[in-house]
Amino acid sequence: MAPSTGAQPRALIVTDLRGSSARRRREAAVRTVFLAAAGTSVVISLLIIVSLAGEAFNFLTRVDPALLWERGWFPRRDLYGVPTIVAGTLTIAGIAMLVATPLGLGSAIYLSEYASPRVRRTLKPALEILAGIPSVVLGYFALTVISPTLVDRVCPGITDVFTMAAAGIGVGILITPLIASVAEDAMTAVPRSLREASYGLGARRRHTSIRVVVPAAVSGIVASLILGLSRGIGETMVVAIAAGGLGGSLFSINPCGPGQTMTAAMTALATGSDQVAGASLAFPSLFFVGLLLFAMTLGLNLLADRFVRRVRSGY
Amino acid sequence: MARGGGAAEMTTTELVRRSLAGGGVNLRSLAFEGVLTVALLVALGILAWLLAVIVIGGLPVFFERGTDFLTSDLSANPDRAGVAQGIVGSLMLMGFVVIVSFPLGIGAAIYLEEYARDTWGTRLINTIVRNLAGVPSIVYGLLGLAVFVVALREWTGPGNAQGQSLVSGGLTMAILVLPIVIITAAEALRAVPASIREAGFGVGATRWEVVRSHVVPYAAPGILTGTILAVARAFGETAPLIMVGAVVGGLSTSYEGVIETIQGRYTALPTTVYDWARKPADFAANTYAAIIVLLVVLLAVNALAIFLRNRLERRW
Numbered sequence: 001m002a003p004s005t006g007a008q009p010r011a012l013i014v015t016d017l018r019g020s021s022a023r024r025r026r027e028a029a030v031r032t033v034f035l036a037a038a039g040t041s042v043v044i045s046l047l048i049i050v051s052l053a054g055e056a057f058n059f060l061t062r063v064d065p066a067l068l069w070e071r072g073w074f075p076r077r078d079l080y081g082v083p084t085i086v087a088g089t090l091t092i093a094g095i096a097m098l099v100a101t102p103l104g105l106g107s108a109i110y111l112s113e114y115a116s117p118r119v120r121r122t123l124k125p126a127l128e129i130l131a132g133i134p135s136v137v138l139g140y141f142a143l144t145v146i147s148p149t150l151v152d153r154v155c156p157g158i159t160d161v162f163t164m165a166a167a168g169i170g171v172g173i174l175i176t177p178l179i180a181s182v183a184e185d186a187m188t189a190v191p192r193s194l195r196e197a198s199y200g201l202g203a204r205r206r207h208t209s210i211r212v213v214v215p216a217a218v219s220g221i222v223a224s225l226i227l228g229l230s231r232g233i234g235e236t237m238v239v240a241i242a243a244g245g246l247g248g249s250l251f252s253i254n255p256c257g258p259g260q261t262m263t264a265a266m267t268a269l270a271t272g273s274d275q276v277a278g279a280s281l282a283f284p285s286l287f288f289v290g291l292l293l294f295a296m297t298l299g300l301n302l303l304a305d306r307f308v309r310r311v312r313s314g315y
Numbered sequence: 316m317a318r319g320g321g322a323a324e325m326t327t328t329e330l331v332r333r334s335l336a337g338g339g340v341n342l343r344s345l346a347f348e349g350v351l352t353v354a355l356l357v358a359l360g361i362l363a364w365l366l367a368v369i370v371i372g373g374l375p376v377f378f379e380r381g382t383d384f385l386t387s388d389l390s391a392n393p394d395r396a397g398v399a400q401g402i403v404g405s406l407m408l409m410g411f412v413v414i415v416s417f418p419l420g421i422g423a424a425i426y427l428e429e430y431a432r433d434t435w436g437t438r439l440i441n442t443i444v445r446n447l448a449g450v451p452s453i454v455y456g457l458l459g460l461a462v463f464v465v466a467l468r469e470w471t472g473p474g475n476a477q478g479q480s481l482v483s484g485g486l487t488m489a490i491l492v493l494p495i496v497i498i499t500a501a502e503a504l505r506a507v508p509a510s511i512r513e514a515g516f517g518v519g520a521t522r523w524e525v526v527r528s529h530v531v532p533y534a535a536p537g538i539l540t541g542t543i544l545a546v547a548r549a550f551g552e553t554a555p556l557i558m559v560g561a562v563v564g565g566l567s568t569s570y571e572g573v574i575e576t577i578q579g580r581y582t583a584l585p586t587t588v589y590d591w592a593r594k595p596a597d598f599a600a601n602t603y604a605a606i607i608v609l610l611v612v613l614l615a616v617n618a619l620a621i622f623l624r625n626r627l628e629r630r631w
Contacts, residue, residue, distance in 0.1 A: 019519070019521065023521060024521075026523070027521045027522065027523050030523040031426075031430055031522075031523075033422065034422050034423070034425050034426035034429075034430055035426050035430070036422075037418070037419050037420075037421075037422030037423040037425075037426060038422070038423040038426040038427055038431070038440055039440075040419050040423065040493070041423055041440065041443055041444050041447060041493060041494065041497065042439075042440060042443055044447065044458075044490055044493065045443050045446075045447055047458060047462060048450070048454065048455075048457075048458050051457065051458055051461035051462055052454070052457060052458075052461075054461075055461065102354055103354050103355075103357055103358045104354075104358075105354075106350060106351045106353070106354020106355060107351075107354050107355040107358050109351050110348075110351035110352060110354065110355045111355070114348055114351060114352075123355065123359065125621070126359050126362065127358065127359070128617075129362065129614070129617070130358065130359070130361070130362045132547065132548075132551075132613060132614075132617055133362075133365065133551075133610070134550075134551025134552070134553065134585055134609065134613070135551075135553065135554075136551070136553040136585045136588050136589050136592070137365075137369070137551075137588065137606050137609065137610070138365070139589075139592065140588065140592045140602060140606065141365050141368065141369075143592065144368075144599065145364070145365075145368055173358075173361055176358050177358070180358070204341065204344050205344065205348075206341075206343065206344040206347045206348070209347075210347075227449070230449060231449075231451075233451075234450075234451025234452070234453065234454075235451070236451070236452065236453045236553075236554035237553045237554055237585075237589065240554075240589075241589065241592050241593070263451065263453050263554070266453055266456075266457070266558065267453070267554060267557050267558070270456075270460070270557055270558045270560070271557060286457065286460075287457060287461070290453070290454055290457040293451060293453070293454060294450065294451075294454050297449060297450065297451055297454075298446060298449075298450070301445075301446055301449040302446065305442075305445065305446075
């Protein structure tokens with residue numbers, strides 16, 4: 001205690017430490033402003049669900065349920081075969097995963113386990129550039145380059161430039177950097193001591209990578225694949241440009257032929273604006289497909305989230 | 316036997332090193348590393364291939380027409396069509412992104428990182444934000460279509476745009492990048508060590524004072540980088556703009572006032588690329604040239620972000 005000089009000092013009470021009431025009021029006001037900003041994101045997600053669900057409900061009450069199971073998606077003829085566009089979506093996402101899984105995981109293991117710091121510093125930004133290429137650009141690349149050079153060789157005797165294979169490869173290129181970056185993050189998070197223990201037992205780098213690092217990071221690797229799949233299902237422009245099937249599509253899972261995905265069906269409906277504006281079911285059907293897409297990707301993202309959290313709790 | 320024969324001529328050190336290293340080069344290990352390298356090189360090779368195709372396809376347009384391509388409006392004639400309207404439209408859309416999503420996103424991040432206690436409500440908001448970032452962009456387009464184009468038509472475009480106006484597109488894009496802005500800003504704020512805040516509280520500053528004059532200045536480079544990358548992401552987005560009715564095809568603009576402009580029809584650079592990509596082959600060179608413009612802008616923005624990150628970021 002400092003020695004008291006002159007008048008007896010008043011005991012310090014809580015009010016003295018609180019500061020002026022104006023300062024406290026301002027503090028509360030600022031807090032409210034930030035809370036409102038955070039609340040906006042909740043409002044937006046509610047808006048998404050309400051706007052999708054409202055029109056989707058409208059669609060489901062007006063459409064003949066039997067038509068939903070028809071094989072073929074031709075909104076202009078009021079034929080809404082949902083299995084057609086779901087099958088198209090899964091076909092293209094499947095091809096994309098076939099392309100992106102080896103490329104993405106291979107790149108991730110190389111960057112995390114083999115590359116020297118210098119190589120890493122140069123190659124990682126290059127992958128980030130690939131991640132930043134807009135999907136509309138990759139769509140055009142898939143249509144004008146991948147389709148004539150790669151797909152034509154694999155598919156015997158095709159005449160159509162629009163193929164699900166070209167679109168699938170395009171989507172695969174698009175999600176490769178995503179898979180690589182999430183998987184690499186997971187592997188880099190594996191503690192050094194595990195690797196050193198493995199080397200100490202005389203294991204090679206290959207065995208350390210495959211038997212120690214990959215199993216330790218498996219949750220993150222699975223998450224990277226799920227996220228890639230989710231992104232592939234939601235990808236729009238590559239498919240809209242390269243897969244064909246603009247007016248509609250028959251049920252098809254043939255990679256060498258054209259096809260229609262949920263996302264491409266939506267852009268096709270929106271660009272044929274006369275159809276959307278009309279009184280037909282095309283406009284509400286857009287939202288039904290959107291809701292389905294939203295549900296699929298949300299489910300996958302939540303699943304990936306659980307895997308990612310398992311990584312975090314691991315070490 | 317060959318090994319034993321060699322061993323006789325080797326020094327002991329060499330022998331020990333050999334046996335510890337597992338007997339020289341192992342073919343399988345070499346093959347494994349080779350496969351990994353090939354995976355990475357294929358991914359990067361595709362990037363190089365893509366860029367080469369685009370440059371070879373698009374550069375002749377710039378040689379022939381010079382800046383005329385950049386200053387011409389859309390046209391059905393490939394020799395006269397240009398990207399001027401697309402560039403202007405994209406820049407105005409980015410204006411909306413900056414004005415709407417930056418304050419909202421950074422504000423939300425400050426709330427979540429600095430103010431919110433760890434309650435179920437906070438965790439819910441965090442989960443929602445993370446999942447919003449993973450929603451396919453076309454779904455945001457549907458949101459814009461339902462809310463801005465249809466429900467708010469009276470405000471967003473009562474005239475001939477029928478709600479398919481610049482303001483609808485801009486707000487849709489702003490909502491699309493909002494979760495990305497929140498996540499990156501929150502990460503930047505989290506990287507500021509607690510000791511900085513405690514120093515502020517220790518001298519009697521309120522939370523807002525600590526945030527304003529300590530936390531945000533230190534987090535600013537990270538926030539800036541993240542938000543710039545969010546703008547870059549929005550610049551290349553096409554699908555949501557198609558849903559909310561960005562013009563694909565011809566566009567005649569002769570708007571005068573600010574209100575008329577933002578309530579009027581618009582187009583954007585990626586939508587122009589999409590439109591031309593579906594046209595017959597005589598538009599191919601134009602498509603590649605428009606892609607060059609798009610990529611140059613994107614790379615410039617990304618380079619700016621990387622430059623700022625390297626220049627301003629501090630490690631604790």
